Amino acid sequence: MITLLVLSVIVFAAAQLLPGDIGRNVLGPFASPHDVAVFNHEHGVDRPITRQYWDWISHFVRGDLGDSLQYNVPVAHLLGPSLVNSLKLAALAFVLVVPISLLGGIVAALRRNRITDRVITVAGLSLTSIPEFVTAIVLIVIFGVVLKWLPVSATAPPGSSALIQIKYLLLPSFALVAVLFGYIARITRAGVIEAIDADYTRTAFLKGLSTRRVLFRHVLRNSLLPTIAVVATQTGYLIGGLLVIEKLFNYNGIGQRIYTAATYKDFTFLQSGVLIVGIVYLTATLLADILYSLLNPRIRFGSAE
Amino acid sequence: MSTVATPAPAPAQVPGQLGEAQLARRETLGQLFRSKTFLVGASMVLFWVFWALAGSRLTPHDPLSQSPDILAGLSKHHWFGTDQLGRDVLSRVLAGSSDTLQVAPLATLLGIAGGTTVGLVTGYFLGIVDETISRVVDAVLALPLIVIAVTALVALGSSKVTLIVVIGVVFTPIVSRTVRAAVLGERELEYVQAARLRGERAPYVMFVEILPNVMGPIIVEATVRLGYAIFAVAGLTFLGFGVQPPSPDWSLQIADNYQLLNAGTYEWTVLFPGLAIASLIVGVNLVADGLQQVLDR
Numbered sequence: 001m002i003t004l005l006v007l008s009v010i011v012f013a014a015a016q017l018l019p020g021d022i023g024r025n026v027l028g029p030f031a032s033p034h035d036v037a038v039f040n041h042e043h044g045v046d047r048p049i050t051r052q053y054w055d056w057i058s059h060f061v062r063g064d065l066g067d068s069l070q071y072n073v074p075v076a077h078l079l080g081p082s083l084v085n086s087l088k089l090a091a092l093a094f095v096l097v098v099p100i101s102l103l104g105g106i107v108a109a110l111r112r113n114r115i116t117d118r119v120i121t122v123a124g125l126s127l128t129s130i131p132e133f134v135t136a137i138v139l140i141v142i143f144g145v146v147l148k149w150l151p152v153s154a155t156a157p158p159g160s161s162a163l164i165q166i167k168y169l170l171l172p173s174f175a176l177v178a179v180l181f182g183y184i185a186r187i188t189r190a191g192v193i194e195a196i197d198a199d200y201t202r203t204a205f206l207k208g209l210s211t212r213r214v215l216f217r218h219v220l221r222n223s224l225l226p227t228i229a230v231v232a233t234q235t236g237y238l239i240g241g242l243l244v245i246e247k248l249f250n251y252n253g254i255g256q257r258i259y260t261a262a263t264y265k266d267f268t269f270l271q272s273g274v275l276i277v278g279i280v281y282l283t284a285t286l287l288a289d290i291l292y293s294l295l296n297p298r299i300r301f302g303s304a305e
Numbered sequence: 306m307s308t309v310a311t312p313a314p315a316p317a318q319v320p321g322q323l324g325e326a327q328l329a330r331r332e333t334l335g336q337l338f339r340s341k342t343f344l345v346g347a348s349m350v351l352f353w354v355f356w357a358l359a360g361s362r363l364t365p366h367d368p369l370s371q372s373p374d375i376l377a378g379l380s381k382h383h384w385f386g387t388d389q390l391g392r393d394v395l396s397r398v399l400a401g402s403s404d405t406l407q408v409a410p411l412a413t414l415l416g417i418a419g420g421t422t423v424g425l426v427t428g429y430f431l432g433i434v435d436e437t438i439s440r441v442v443d444a445v446l447a448l449p450l451i452v453i454a455v456t457a458l459v460a461l462g463s464s465k466v467t468l469i470v471v472i473g474v475v476f477t478p479i480v481s482r483t484v485r486a487a488v489l490g491e492r493e494l495e496y497v498q499a500a501r502l503r504g505e506r507a508p509y510v511m512f513v514e515i516l517p518n519v520m521g522p523i524i525v526e527a528t529v530r531l532g533y534a535i536f537a538v539a540g541l542t543f544l545g546f547g548v549q550p551p552s553p554d555w556s557l558q559i560a561d562n563y564q565l566l567n568a569g570t571y572e573w574t575v576l577f578p579g580l581a582i583a584s585l586i587v588g589v590n591l592v593a594d595g596l597q598q599v600l601d602r
């Protein structure tokens with residue numbers, strides 16, 4: 001909660017840093033000084049900063065995000081659909097990345113220090129650190145240009161079925177998957193290795209349980225916990241990645257919106273949009289914490305309460 | 306407290322220990338040069354550093370000169386083809402590392418310096434100082450790096466200097482966490498207590514006593530951060546907030562040409578700069594990995 005409050009102050013301060021006269025920016029260089037003053041007064045940007053902050057944050061809490069300076073419509077109307085679009089893309093990326101990287105991490109751990117492990121680890125590390133738009137470009141060239149299997153743009157024609165929409169979203173989500181795969185697979189690998197080396201695993205083997213049973217009942221149950229925490233912290237990255245990916249694929253999501261708002265100095269949109277991003281991230285972290293404590297009997301009644 | 310002075314003196318303070326410290330350093334270097342990961346990574350990075358320094362002097366064509374030969378495919382004359390303005394892609398790829406290689410290391414240096422200071426202060430004092438600063442750090446880290454950077458760059462205007470400052474400032478809290486964790490491991494050790502009992506001031510204890518002992522994690526963090534700095538510069542430049550035209554920067558080339566892909570061809574204009582970014586980042590990561598294996602024992 002305090003984090004959120006500090007965050008809102010930082011976001012507000014950053015938006016205030018936008019240089020120049022807001023009325024002048026919106027109305028253009030040929031507007032008369034009188035019009036600019038009237039505009040500034042109507043939008044309340046000539047008031048003291050603390051009043052403006054209070055006004056913004058108190059409306060924000062009640063769900064009123066203000067009007068976009070660029071389009072002159074409520075921010076919420078613009079934010080809503082683009083948030084839904086971004087969630088579609090993010091959801092597809094998550095659905096793809098979680099099983100792939102869990103499998104990658106588990107296989108790497110079971111084949112520890114052998115060639116399969118090295119390949120998975122090095123490939124994951126490299127993919128993670130290469131900017132998503134570079135991976136995306138390579139994917140577009142391979143699947144879109146050379147093989148022509150998948151569309152180059154992400155926006156499906158209006159009214160397409162869900163399946164067609166997914167087809168259009170495959171390339172951008174692969175690019176996001178590439179970046180996330182490395183992180184998640186690495187943590188999974190570390191978790192599985194730790195569990196394999198643990199005494200309880202040896203005990204389970206010595207009890208005469210089958211390898212498969214030991215793996216599923218003892219190793220995986222213990223090793224997937226840290227993975228959940230990591231998956232959640234990656235939501236923050238995911239939103240940042242969306243900014244770039246949505247521009248590259250010309251997809252109308254929250255990243256694209258924030259990008260346009262930033263270039264047009266639409267500060268009402270920018271501050272509310274960025275704060276929403278922060279809230280989404282903190283919510284995801286909180287959900288992960290809750291899930292983590294539900295799955296982990298040791299901290300179920302921990303010191304959190 | 307006389308026991309403290311004999312077994313564990315602060316390195317480089319007692320003249321007799323100097324030889325041992327040097328030996329240890331040589332040993333570390335020796336291990337580095339035996340590490341294949343480090344060598345491969347270092348040669349990839351050095352290749353791009355060389356081209357950043359050589360610049361347009363050694364490229365087959367002038368990276369900025371335009372020609373009527375636009376969007377030509379791969380040929381003997383233009384190995385990597387030409388772009389929309391008839392510029393030679395190979396020359397632009399070779400010359401394209403210089404801006405990234407100026408901005409990213411300086412931004413990393415700034416972030417490491419800032420983060421080390423904040424980390425030392427929070428880790429050493431703890432209490433209310435730590436509590437307050439950590440809250441702000443949490444809040445900043447709740448936002449994706451690129452979103453903060455875009456907002457700040459729009460506010461301050463894009464130039465190489467602002468790019469360096471913005472990335473450096475964003476890195477500061479991230480680095481400070483690593484340093485703080487390392488300082489927490491040191492602050493209760495006897496040599497720190499000894500310095501405090503001698504009556505040394507806090508800045509002395511932090512920077513002269515503790516800092517040399519947490520250099521390992523800081524160096525590793527610096528190489529990892531350098532990779533992220535290149536990542537960030539590339540992303541921001543692609544969005545139009547970083548390096549500005551007419552620089553032949555790789556991300557700028559991709560930003561200028563990616564829409565051509567909608568035509569279903571001209572892939573050479575974006576593929577080669579993309580592979581160049583990838584090779585530089587992979588190189589930096591291999592160096593980081595090699596360092597980590599040698600320093601983190």
